[in-house]
Amino acid sequence: MSYQALGDSTQSGYGQYNPYGAQQNPYASQEQGYGYGGGYGQAGGMEQGNGGYEMSNMQQSGGPTAILNKCKEMNEAITQLRTKREGPLVSAQNALLDSSTGKEDQASRQNVDYIEDEINTALRYLRDQFKRIKETPGSGDPRVSGQVENVNRNLRREIEQYQRTQSDFQKRLEEQVRRRYEIANPEATPEELEQGVQMVLAGQEQSFATPGTRSRQANDARQATLQRSAAIRKIEQDMIQLGQLYQEVAELIHQQEPAVTQINQGAEDTHRNVQEANSKLDNAITSARNARRWKWYALIAVILIIIIVVAVAVGVTEANKNPK
Numbered sequence: 001m002s003y004q005a006l007g008d009s010t011q012s013g014y015g016q017y018n019p020y021g022a023q024q025n026p027y028a029s030q031e032q033g034y035g036y037g038g039g040y041g042q043a044g045g046m047e048q049g050n051g052g053y054e055m056s057n058m059q060q061s062g063g064p065t066a067i068l069n070k071c072k073e074m075n076e077a078i079t080q081l082r083t084k085r086e087g088p089l090v091s092a093q094n095a096l097l098d099s100s101t102g103k104e105d106q107a108s109r110q111n112v113d114y115i116e117d118e119i120n121t122a123l124r125y126l127r128d129q130f131k132r133i134k135e136t137p138g139s140g141d142p143r144v145s146g147q148v149e150n151v152n153r154n155l156r157r158e159i160e161q162y163q164r165t166q167s168d169f170q171k172r173l174e175e176q177v178r179r180r181y182e183i184a185n186p187e188a189t190p191e192e193l194e195q196g197v198q199m200v201l202a203g204q205e206q207s208f209a210t211p212g213t214r215s216r217q218a219n220d221a222r223q224a225t226l227q228r229s230a231a232i233r234k235i236e237q238d239m240i241q242l243g244q245l246y247q248e249v250a251e252l253i254h255q256q257e258p259a260v261t262q263i264n265q266g267a268e269d270t271h272r273n274v275q276e277a278n279s280k281l282d283n284a285i286t287s288a289r290n291a292r293r294w295k296w297y298a299l300i301a302v303i304l305i306i307i308i309v310v311a312v313a314v315g316v317t318e319a320n321k322n323p324k
Contacts, residue, residue: 064143070133071147074126078154081122085162089115093169096231097176102223109227113234119162120238126155127249134252152253159246163239170235173228177201180225200229 092115096108130151133139139148181197182188188196 063138064141067133067136067139067141067144068147070129070136071144071151074129074133074151075154077122077126077129078151078158081119081126082158082161084115084122085119085158085165089119089165096227097172099224100220102220105224105227109231112231116166116234116238120241123155123159123162123242123245127245127252130155130249131252149253152249155249156246159242159249163242163246166235166239166242170232173232173235174201177225177228177232180222180228184222184225200225201232203229203233 089112092108092111096105096112099105099108133148133151138144177200178193178197181200182193185193185196
């Protein structure tokens, strides 16, 4: 999603920040991946390429051992992803909630965005890896199907936990937006405050009241509110994508079942056809043997007839030569 529309028109606002630009990711050196060799940073780049990912030299044999190894790698990756969510992400979120100046707000906001983007990329990466496992020949084998289903459950559970974490963070941000907006607009009526807060949350509020000696305090509150409202809008967009991702992962566990059933049915049909063919072949062999046997019988009968005819002819000739 584009971040250019999340900020405001001020020079020091969040509008200048683009987490996908040339700025350095402070977490890039800390995270070297989750058991896949290249890390999720590389996965994000690959996602825009041919869409294919490699899971630590995935074996092509597709045997039970290879599939079990892939399942183990995915479970390890999910565990490390959970650690990232419960550790660095929560710390970065708390830092944003506790920040008190515009500079702190922007730095904390960048850290939150970086970690959120890494987690989102990681979840998409794991979805694609699970899809590859499901497409591997033999994934429906009873010896591995239990582990494959377990990976699916673990991945869906992690998506659910991440959604819950983001939902709680969003509520806390909304509470701060309301308080900061009240600070920036001390003379506003409750109705005006509610309308203004909703405009800020929707990204439509571009200016805050900054009267008299309270201008600096109000400006700080304004900057903090804009940072948090932009974070809320990003979470809302991410939550939509997470919902779609969860649905895709849930469907993957069943997606290949018709194909597996078809393969099994095809194998049964093939076995039945082979048996029928063998039966027909046996009948053909028996028929051929019987045909050969009857040919011999016919030949013997013909020979006997010839012998009888010859014997009769000889007898008649001898009788004619010796009349009484």
